[in-house]
Amino acid sequence: MTPSITSQSLRLSSSFSIAALQPHTFSKIPLPKSHLRVSRQAPLFKPISAVQSNVLLPDASKTATFQPSNAPHLTAVNTEAMEVDRATEVELKENGSRSKRRTKIVCTIGPRTCGFDELEALAVGGMNVARINMCHGTHEWNRKVIEHVRRLNEERGFAIAIMMDTQGSEIHMGDLGGATSSKAEDGEIWTFTVRSFGSNCPERTISVNYDGFAEDIKVGDELLVDGGMVRFVVTEKIGPDVICCCTDPGLLLPRANLTFWRNGSLVQEHNAMLPTISSKDWLDIDYGIAEGVDFIAVSFVKSAEVIKHLKSYIASRSPASNIAVIAKIESIDSLKNLNEIILASDGAMVARGDLGAQVPLEQVPSIQEKIVQLCRQLNKPVIVASQLLESMIEYPIPTRAEVADVSEVVRQQADALMLSGESAMGQFPDKALAVLRSVSLRIEKWCREGKQHATFEPPPISSSVSAGIPGEICNGAAKIANKLKASALFVYTKTGQMASLLSRSRPDCPIFAFAPTSSVRRRLNLQWGLVPFCLNFSDDMESNLNQTFSLLKARGLIKSGDLIIVVSDMLQSIQVINVP
């Protein structure tokens, strides 16, 4: 039986005013002749017949691949990969699709979370992106993590992206001869040196990774570990050894970052000498390309050039790859060239850890807000990172101040929150993740309620980029979805661009993004409000919609009568549809 579908379609023709904006290069579909119209059309879609042919799954009971609920025993499903994971499913069903979490979560993987079971717990807990930090862990160690995540994606329908973070040319301490930490007491004399010791590190001696260390530093300089967690003053230099007296006692952690300060200012000479991407980083980047990571986050970016260089390197090494480059904003230099850096990148990270070691701490909140807003204008995803729930490394609940900090990021509508030590080596990784999830959900709801009567105005696209017709269609679709209180926006997108633009409009309902490859799906999983699916869709929107409705209904994620707003990068149209 053919269901009766109400579809109202807004088609944008070249005579409609927004077409007078920038010429677009987006859709190959010719513009229809008609003017803007709202048409009530005859039933558009036929239901797809139950389950069609082709892919045999190894063990259907383990996967979350869609199957109509009335055919539980069939192992053949009709699409190559139209998968949904348990975390998404629970979030969509729990309080209705409109209350799905919009803010994404990046978890740094470390010794506490590198096993398959621990990674699975993070996946089920809502992790969207797994970050591996190349400061730590061997290629072998990181490969295991990548393999586990891949397995979770393949077997459980998750779309967890892998983000590889470069070490960058910061100055940092060595491994402490294998110790997990070392305590420096007030007034103690410690030696910092470029000598390396392996496991026979003399007492109160720290090796430093930067050869020019002893030359650059002067007697009287202050040496800050991790932005001030421990503080020393330089009292003497003897050859390669720098003798320091501890003035602020604390715990030294392996490979902790070092900065030095003279007369109250950061000494930056050594930064200028060091390349943003070191030779170790290039080897790690080759490794990342070979492993097919989804994102490479570049530490201590100073200029747009390095981002452009890396992007062309990736394109030449692996033309088919879809690796996105994220600029970490964590140095004074990066702040000077912020616009160009973000424009050249595929996204940015407000890396507050190192940033707070380079600029006065009281400046970090305004810098954060500025970067988040700029990224939104330029349509680039943005992650806010470091110390969001620092106390949860040791304690099972966060401080009230930490909850307020997370809330502020959610209120700013950044794309993603990130856990570092909390998930890498803390005692409560799952609890920290649960806090990010519940605070996000609560604050998002609160913001939606608060703006109920406000007029919807998406931020202007910066004059340095133009979103053209696709951008206007997405803003329009988001506006309509808000006005009509739609259950969801649907976007069919080949490259992900149209989904990004919808996300940028920060609509009140979730955005179901259908992409033809799992790599685009994973990449979209970093972005605000997107619920990405992998669907092998065609140019025939009628059949795409039929197929999608059928699959999502079978899973109980939408139901008859739900109002859906549909856009795609194949047609310049906005459709308003009641699910049959």
Ligand SMILES: Nc1ncnc2c1ncn2[C@@H]1O[C@H](COP(=O)(O)OP(=O)(O)O)[C@@H](O)[C@H]1O
């Ligand atoms: N792969 C790893 N192996 C061991 N420890 C790790 C790893 N990744 C992260 N960690 C631990 O988690 C802490 C926080 O992670 P992160 O913020 O990524 O690193 P860092 O503090 O070095 O910038 C690190 O200081 C380190 O103690």
Ligand SMILES: C=C(OP(=O)(O)O)C(=O)O
């Ligand atoms: C995220 C950051 O970088 P990393 O953890 O690699 O130092 C930071 O400095 O805040």
Ligand SMILES: [K+]
């Ligand atoms: K790093």
Ligand SMILES: [Mg+2]
């Ligand atoms: Mg950093």
